[in-house]
Amino acid sequence: MTAGEVITVTIRRGGEHGAPVPVDFRVPITGDPTVLDLVTAIQRDQAPDLGYRFSCRVGMCGSCAMLVQGRPRWTCRTRVSLVARRGRLDLAPLPGLPVVKDLAVDMAPFFEKWAAAGGGFRPCESGDAVLALVAPESPARRNADAAIECIGCGVCAAACRVAGAEPGYPGPAALNRVWTLVNDVRDADGPRRLAEVAGPGGLFTCHSQGACTACCPKGLDPSRSIAGLKRAAVLAALRGEP
Amino acid sequence: MTPVRRHVLLWLGQRLAGLLLAGGLAIHLFQVWSVGGAALVARPGGGVGWPLFYAGVVGLALIHGGLGVHGLWRERRHGLAALSIQRLTGIALVLFVPVHVSVSIACVVCPALAATVFQVAALPLHRGFEAAVVALVVGHGLGGLRVLALEGLLWSRGQKALAWIAAGLTMAAAVAVPAGAW
Numbered sequence: 034m035t036a037g038e039v040i041t042v043t044i045r046r047g048g049e050h051g052a053p054v055p056v057d058f059r060v061p062i063t064g065d066p067t068v069l070d071l072v073t074a075i076q077r078d079q080a081p082d083l084g085y086r087f088s089c090r091v092g093m094c095g096s097c098a099m100l101v102q103g104r105p106r107w108t109c110r111t112r113v114s115l116v117a118r119r120g121r122l123d124l125a126p127l128p129g130l131p132v133v134k135d136l137a138v139d140m141a142p143f144f145e146k147w148a149a150a151g152g153g154f155r156p157c158e159s160g161d162a163v164l165a166l167v168a169p170e171s172p173a174r175r176n177a178d179a180a181i182e183c184i185g186c187g188v189c190a191a192a193c194r195v196a197g198a199e200p201g202y203p204g205p206a207a208l209n210r211v212w213t214l215v216n217d218v219r220d221a222d223g224p225r226r227l228a229e230v231a232g233p234g235g236l237f238t239c240h241s242q243g244a245c246t247a248c249c250p251k252g253l254d255p256s257r258s259i260a261g262l263k264r265a266a267v268l269a270a271l272r273g274e275p
Numbered sequence: 276m277t278p279v280r281r282h283v284l285l286w287l288g289q290r291l292a293g294l295l296l297a298g299g300l301a302i303h304l305f306q307v308w309s310v311g312g313a314a315l316v317a318r319p320g321g322g323v324g325w326p327l328f329y330a331g332v333v334g335l336a337l338i339h340g341g342l343g344v345h346g347l348w349r350e351r352r353h354g355l356a357a358l359s360i361q362r363l364t365g366i367a368l369v370l371f372v373p374v375h376v377s378v379s380i381a382c383v384v385c386p387a388l389a390a391t392v393f394q395v396a397a398l399p400l401h402r403g404f405e406a407a408v409v410a411l412v413v414g415h416g417l418g419g420l421r422v423l424a425l426e427g428l429l430w431s432r433g434q435k436a437l438a439w440i441a442a443g444l445t446m447a448a449a450v451a452v453p454a455g456a457w
Contacts, residue, residue, distance in 0.1 A: 198353040232279040237286045238350065240359055241425045243434045256434070260426045263286075270283035 038062050040117055042071055044083070045125040046135045053125070053132070056080075068108035068116070069097050072124065072136065084134030092250070095186025099136050100125040105191035107250045127191040143187050143206070150207040151226045156219055165219045177216040180209050180258045182251050189245035189255050201234040205245035205255035208236050212258035215265055224274055231266040239263075289342035292335045294423060297416045299332040304412065313393050316382045333376055340369045361422065364415040371408060410449035417441035 039061050047053035058075045066074075069087055076083040087097035092110040099108055102116050102123055113122060130138040157165070167174050189205040190196045196204040203211075211230055214220045230236045236259055245255040276284075306315055343365050382389035395401060421437040424430050430437075 195353060199350070228277075228279050231283050233282050233349065237282065241422050242359060243425075246432075246434070254432065256425070257429050257432075260429050263426050264429070266283050267287050270280045270287070274280070 035114070036062055036064055038120065040071070040113065040120055040122055042075060042122045042124060044072075044075070044136065045123075046083070048084075048132060048134045055123075062113070066113050068101055068106070068111045068113055068122070068124070071113055071122070072108060083136070085136035093184070095184045095188070095250070098127055098186045098188050098191070098250075100127060100191070105188040105248055107186065107188070110250060127187055129191060129197045130187070138187075140185075140187060143190055143204070144185065146190075146203050147185070147207045147210055150203040150211050151214070151222060151229050152207055152210040154214060154217070154219075155221045157221045167218060173216040173218060176261060177213045180213045180253060180255070183209055183253055183255075184251065186250065188248050188250055192244040192248035194242070194244065195238055195240055199234060199238055202238045203230055203235065205239075205259065208239075208262055209253065209255040209258040212262050215262065224269065227262070227266050227269050228274070230262065231270075236262050236266065285342060285345075289339060289346070290423060290426075292339040292342070293419045296332065296335040296339050297420060299328070299335060300412055300416060302328070303332065304409070312396065313389070316379065316389050317386070336372055336376075340365070340372065344369060361415065361418045364411050364418070367411050368415055371411070375408075406449050409451075410445050413448040414441065414445035417444055 039059050042058045042060055043055050044058065045053040046056045058079050060071050060074055060079075069090060072083070072085050073087075076085070085097070085099070087109060088094040090097070090109045092107055095107060097108045098105055100106075100123075101108060101111055102118065103125075105127055106116075108124075116122065124136060126132050126136050126138045130140065130142060133139050169175075169178075183206060185206060187206065189209075193205050196202050208230060211226050215223050215226055220226075239256075239259045241256060241260065243256045246253070246257070249255060343362075347362060347366070378392060382392055396405075418438075418441050421434075421441050424437060425434060
């Protein structure tokens with residue numbers, strides 16, 4: 034798509050109580066817009082009641098994630114020229130989460146899975162108040178660093194077909210978070226965390242298909258984190274834990 | 276043993292049985308290629324080595340396939356998400372292997388039946404069937420090794436390369452059979 038052309042944007046509209054209905058909008062292209070630019074233009078000029086979510090617009094907050102041409106993406110970091118096909122663009126809310134309105138979903142279930150998987154840090158109890166020395170080059174810290182930059186946008190969970198099919202599965206983001214904590218020497222819950230996510234319906238439900246890694250806008254590798262958790266859980270089981 | 280530990284160890288058992296089975300089937304396929312199925316069935320000599328080897332392979336197949344089917348049943352609600360190539364080829368092999376093992380044992384026990392079976396095996400149509408079976412075994416085996424590399428070596432960035440290598444070698448194996456290399 035180039036400036037001056039008109040693109041047809043199909044948005045799956047609908048709220049929590051109504052079946053989603055695809056609605057077409059024709060939008061003139063100016064410059065080299067992002068998908069978020071188009072959605073904003075539609076809301077301003079054609080559908081003031083269009084529901085969608087964004088905040089930073091520069092790829093820092095992750096709140097503008099939605100399905101673009103069937104693939105979860107950050108719309109603020111996706112150029113229309115790279116994804117439009119034959120002058121058309123399909124947009125839908127992230128799958129697997131309740132729709133609040135149109136393109137905006139309720140992220141609460143996503144973060145509830147983080148909490149249920151033990152995604153909160155619990156520091157070791159230290160009586161002498163000595164700060165933990167964490168060597169940056171240690172293998173554990175490198176593992177944690179490789180996964181720590183997740184900002185919780187939900188793109189990986191939306192890309193994961195297992196997360197969509199298995200309600201009890203924590204999903205790649207939550208397991209990625211647990212992997213960072215398992216590798217954090219300051220964390221007091223390491224072995225317990227593995228036990229919480231290693232049971233039926235847990236991390237071994239992952240089919241290693243790698244959609245999470247392929248779609249992560251931050252370039253993280255949740256698939257590797259889950260593989261690391263599997264290996265840690267196997268070693269723990271062989272040691273007689275949990 | 277806690278349910279979580281049992282779950283983890285069963286998963287490990289399925290993977291380890293698959294790894295050993297891959298080695299066993301590689302030897303079996305090499306045997307079929309080098310001496311032929313008929314010679315395998317009519318193998319002379321009274322040693323126990325090969326019978327023990329094949330008993331081990333069948334045992335590993337039972338463990339690997341049994342735990343695989345158990346996993347599929349547990350995840351039956353996944354629907355399409357579970358229908359990866361690895362699982363589709365696994366289901367096909369679970370259906371084929373019992374028939375193959377039963378017919379092979381029957382051929383060893385009854386030479387007259389073996390003659391009939393190998394007459395059928397010489398039909399051109401059967402060559403296509405053999406090609407499909409070899410593709411299934413090689414495809415499932417390489418796909419499994421790929422998963423083991425991803426999970427055991429934390430090599431997820433090599434995902435695409437591994438998948439292409441597995442697909443390429445599977446195609447080569449499937450073509451090699453009707454081309455007469457088998």
